[in-house]
Amino acid sequence: MLRLWACLLLLGSIQIQAVPFYGDFMPHLTHPLPAHRNLFAPLPFAPLAPLEPQDPLHAQASQRMASVWNGPAPLAPQLHSSHLLPLFSSGYDTEFVPLEHQQQPQGRQETAATVPAQTPSGVEQKPFNVDTITTDVNSPNPAIFFQQSFPFFGNEFFNSFGGFGFGAAQEPWWKGPNVCTEKEEDETVASETEAEETVDTFGQERDGVTNVVRSPLFGQFQFSVNSCAEKPNKHVCTKIVNQNGKKKTLTLTRQCCYGYGRPRNADFTTPCEKIDIKDVEATASDMGAKQFLESARTAGELADMLGAGSGKKVTLFVPNDAAFMEYRGHHQQENNVEDAKAEASKPSIYKLHAVLGEVQLEDVPNEKLLQTELPDQKIRINSYQLPAALGLEPYRFAVNCVPIEKHDKLSEQALVHTLGGVLKPLTKNLMDIIRERADMSIMRTVLEKTNLSAMLEDDKPVTIFVPTDAAFDKLEPHLRRALKEGRGCASNILKNHLLDLTFCSLATVPGAKTTAYNLLGEPLLLNRTHRAANQTGPTPIYINNLAKIIDADIMGTNGVLHVIDTILPTESALPMTSLMSQKNLTIFQRLLEASGYDDQFDDLDNVTIFAPTDKALQNTEWARMLKEQPELLNHNLDLLEFLNYHVVKPMIKTCDLSEKSLPTVAGSSVRLNLYSTHALFSDVMNRATVNCARLVHFDDESCGSVLHQVDRALAPPKNNMLKLLEANPNYSKFLELVRKANLTQLLSNDSRSLTLLVPKNDIFEELNESGEGSKPADPMALVKTHIVEDVVCCAGIIPTNWPFVRSIESISGQHLRITRDRRPKIENAGVTKCDVVATNGILHEINDIIVPRPQRQQQQRPQLIPPGAGYQPQGDFDVFF
Numbered sequence: 001m002l003r004l005w006a007c008l009l010l011l012g013s014i015q016i017q018a019v020p021f022y023g024d025f026m027p028h029l030t031h032p033l034p035a036h037r038n039l040f041a042p043l044p045f046a047p048l049a050p051l052e053p054q055d056p057l058h059a060q061a062s063q064r065m066a067s068v069w070n071g072p073a074p075l076a077p078q079l080h081s082s083h084l085l086p087l088f089s090s091g092y093d094t095e096f097v098p099l100e101h102q103q104q105p106q107g108r109q110e111t112a113a114t115v116p117a118q119t120p121s122g123v124e125q126k127p128f129n130v131d132t133i134t135t136d137v138n139s140p141n142p143a144i145f146f147q148q149s150f151p152f153f154g155n156e157f158f159n160s161f162g163g164f165g166f167g168a169a170q171e172p173w174w175k176g177p178n179v180c181t182e183k184e185e186d187e188t189v190a191s192e193t194e195a196e197e198t199v200d201t202f203g204q205e206r207d208g209v210t211n212v213v214r215s216p217l218f219g220q221f222q223f224s225v226n227s228c229a230e231k232p233n234k235h236v237c238t239k240i241v242n243q244n245g246k247k248k249t250l251t252l253t254r255q256c257c258y259g260y261g262r263p264r265n266a267d268f269t270t271p272c273e274k275i276d277i278k279d280v281e282a283t284a285s286d287m288g289a290k291q292f293l294e295s296a297r298t299a300g301e302l303a304d305m306l307g308a309g310s311g312k313k314v315t316l317f318v319p320n321d322a323a324f325m326e327y328r329g330h331h332q333q334e335n336n337v338e339d340a341k342a343e344a345s346k347p348s349i350y351k352l353h354a355v356l357g358e359v360q361l362e363d364v365p366n367e368k369l370l371q372t373e374l375p376d377q378k379i380r381i382n383s384y385q386l387p388a389a390l391g392l393e394p395y396r397f398a399v400n401c402v403p404i405e406k407h408d409k410l411s412e413q414a415l416v417h418t419l420g421g422v423l424k425p426l427t428k429n430l431m432d433i434i435r436e437r438a439d440m441s442i443m444r445t446v447l448e449k450t451n452l453s454a455m456l457e458d459d460k461p462v463t464i465f466v467p468t469d470a471a472f473d474k475l476e477p478h479l480r481r482a483l484k485e486g487r488g489c490a491s492n493i494l495k496n497h498l499l500d501l502t503f504c505s506l507a508t509v510p511g512a513k514t515t516a517y518n519l520l521g522e523p524l525l526l527n528r529t530h531r532a533a534n535q536t537g538p539t540p541i542y543i544n545n546l547a548k549i550i551d552a553d554i555m556g557t558n559g560v561l562h563v564i565d566t567i568l569p570t571e572s573a574l575p576m577t578s579l580m581s582q583k584n585l586t587i588f589q590r591l592l593e594a595s596g597y598d599d600q601f602d603d604l605d606n607v608t609i610f611a612p613t614d615k616a617l618q619n620t621e622w623a624r625m626l627k628e629q630p631e632l633l634n635h636n637l638d639l640l641e642f643l644n645y646h647v648v649k650p651m652i653k654t655c656d657l658s659e660k661s662l663p664t665v666a667g668s669s670v671r672l673n674l675y676s677t678h679a680l681f682s683d684v685m686n687r688a689t690v691n692c693a694r695l696v697h698f699d700d701e702s703c704g705s706v707l708h709q710v711d712r713a714l715a716p717p718k719n720n721m722l723k724l725l726e727a728n729p730n731y732s733k734f735l736e737l738v739r740k741a742n743l744t745q746l747l748s749n750d751s752r753s754l755t756l757l758v759p760k761n762d763i764f765e766e767l768n769e770s771g772e773g774s775k776p777a778d779p780m781a782l783v784k785t786h787i788v789e790d791v792v793c794c795a796g797i798i799p800t801n802w803p804f805v806r807s808i809e810s811i812s813g814q815h816l817r818i819t820r821d822r823r824p825k826i827e828n829a830g831v832t833k834c835d836v837v838a839t840n841g842i843l844h845e846i847n848d849i850i851v852p853r854p855q856r857q858q859q860q861r862p863q864l865i866p867p868g869a870g871y872q873p874q875g876d877f878d879v880f881f
Contacts, residue, residue: 174254174273270558283411306356314414315359385509401553403506431456449486463499486631489703492573495519505552575602578596594633675796692793692835721747741780754786754841784812794834797824814852
């Protein structure tokens with residue numbers, strides 16, 4: 001640290017002027033830096049690398065929206081701003097020190113973090129961030145080459161980095177002429193959160209968000225923090241000091257004086273220059289919106305809109321001429337009124353477009369409600385950021401989802417914004433609108449049954465994509481029944497159609513794919529098509545390339561409604577039978593429907609279903625009956641037992657699987673086993689079997705349950721090992737040896753989990769004919785060599801080569817090498833029939849009598865022994881093959 005201070009003192013002796021450097025790489029900033037981070041402006045030749053993007057899975061649904069650009073375009077010039085480094089005194093000083101007065105600091109100083117501007121209350125107004133992924137979406141595997149996040153307009157606005165340079169200093173515009181300064185001071189009692197001291201990664205203790213209150217290096221003293229934010233015609237610096245529970249906020253605002261302004265996208269040195277201010281009607285005429293004000297003057301409402309000579313500041317949202325003439329024609333046609341002007345001259349139409357106060361859009365946070373001059377009528381302001389790569393304006397604004405085309409034009413009587421449509425009074429919330437629509441009766445019923453209607457009656461902003469009644473008719477029967485009855489995960493399907501923000505169609509741009517996150521945290525991809533050469537009207541918008549918005553921007557008092565022609569399904573909310581159909585498990589699904597128990601399966605919750613693939617079922621008796629005699633399957637109890645044997649409780653995803661037996665809904669159990677397919681990492685379990693049927697696809701969630709696919713049908717075992725031997729005459733000679741060895745009790749014990757390797761009778765007969773197979777001297781040793789105290793399914797035997805060999809241990813203590821060539825192989829014997837399931841293990845039929853290698857040879861050859869009986873895996877279930 002002493003070395004650091006020596007460097008600082010050395011630098012202090014050198015005459016260096018800080019020259020702001022501005023570039024167009026601000027869009028690479030992934031999110032505003034926390035207040036405790038130090039942001040040093042980069043050198044001109046070394047721009048900062050992008051920060052790591054915020055994880056969308058951990059963000060709130062209302063805090064993110066993403067746009068994906070599908071074609072290259074030149075970067076648009078960004079708004080330039082000054083971002084000088086504030087310097088801070090080590091003493092407690094509540095007097096505001098402007099940045100320009102800090103250029104000649106006295107004594108030892110320390111550079112602190114540049115932080116986003118805050119409101120006097122210390123609350124950052126940032127409705128949500130926009131994650132922008134720019135990529136070539138037309139390539140086979142699009143490569144993301146940068147990801148960026150932008151804050152929406154609030155009380156902070158960053159659009160460029162500052163930097164150090166050498167040479168003559170350039171004065172920023174807010175130090176130049178025609179700049180007016182306004183100072184505000186506010187003192188409040190700090191909240192518990194703000195007063196709480198925390199230690200950041202730099203070892204400094206801070207009181208909440210912004211203020212350094214102690215430094216372990218210099219003892220007990222206080223830092224105050226300056227933060228500055230720049231807007232096109234405004235530069236705002238804030239100093240916040242917190243001591244002894246009192247928080248003092250001093251704000252210094254510099255802006256162009258009245259009658260002066262700066263061009264949009266101007267350089268940071270461009271000074272405030274005098275602008276030509278005209279009468280409000282002349283200003284509107286220049287902006288292409290004179291018809292509305294002429295109509296208001298004719299109706300005698302213009303004076304009231306402009307404050308009736310009170311001198312108060314007013315903001316007008318004026319429809320452009322084309323929009324107003326269309327409105328007139330529409331009302332003349334609807335109401336059969338000959339004098340369209342009389343219809344358009346309703347007082348509510350005009351006063352709804354006037355707001356007291358000067359409302360500059362750059363100062364208005366997203367979702368802001370403004371009281372109009374029409375009593376009990378508010379208008380909602382929304383702002384949407386666009387990727388810079390599109391070459392468009394960085395922000396789009398809307399009032400009640402009506403696009404703002406030109407904005408912030410000053411006139412003698414008012415600040416003027418022009419609109420692409422006419423505002424209409426809003427008296428109904430979104431649920432009221434749905435109740436009144438005859439084509440939304442099913443959606444109304446489902447919303448009420450799932451209690452989501454309360455959300456659409458609340459005051460918080462919301463967007464809902466409402467499918468028509470005809471859209472419900474497109475659904476397959478199981479999903480339609482679940483939705484109409486409001487059962488199961490019907491609410492999840494509805495949440496897939498809901499956003500907790502106001503999403504206007506204005507936010508979508510042809511050539512860009514916009515992603516908004518619904519209440520489930522799942523993305524909805526909205527894509528606006530390009531306009532055809534002879535097309536008139538707005539271009540259509542598609543959601544997830546599935547549903548088309550057929551009626552957009554129906555505004556309510558608490559948000560916006562879009563009508564769509566197709567329901568947006570989500571796998572996590574599908575009924576189980578619908579999910580099976582989607583995953584091409586058609587035979588198992590048709591068996592469910594033929595049995596008449598499909599609704600019963602859809603109502604199951606917290607279960608795991610091991611569904612056989614179509615290939616596994618196509619040659620079974622059940623598949624034959626389904627094809628030839630389906631009427632025999634209706635309420636067939638044997639079929640019900642077969643289906644229930646594939647269902648276990650509770651819901652178990654692959655990451656939670658372990659070797660054990662699980663009871664099924666049918667009553668009997670299935671046995672789960674885990675194996676490793678890695679030659680080297682034999683303790684990493686990445687293959688699973690159920691009764692030796694291999695899981696080939698897994699973890700498809702459906703409404704609180706999970707679906708795994710297996711490569712063979714499951715059937716409950718009826719016999720133990722001994723009974724299997726007795727039931728098959730081909731195993732009689734081996735059975736004789738078992739009896740001579742007095743091992744019948746072992747093979748009939750249902751509490752054991754064994755693998756039995758059984759040579760057929762013809763193997764013994766061949767040995768007798770060759771003279772090698774006279775009666776074994778020790779039948780017990782021979783039989784024990786063919787019994788393993790573990791369940792080793794054929795799916796767990798993989799090809800291996802020395803030195804990465806694997807073996808299993810028989811109950812006689814012999815290590816038997818296992819591998820796979822054309823078929824599974826155990827020592828010298830190949831497996832000719834795999835996985836005959838018994839109540840106490842499995843049986844493999846082999847083509848030779850196993851002859852273990854001499855113990856000496858086994859010791860010379862290193863082997864990797866897999867876990868034996870009683871081994872419990874740790875849940876490492878990373879990859880399936």
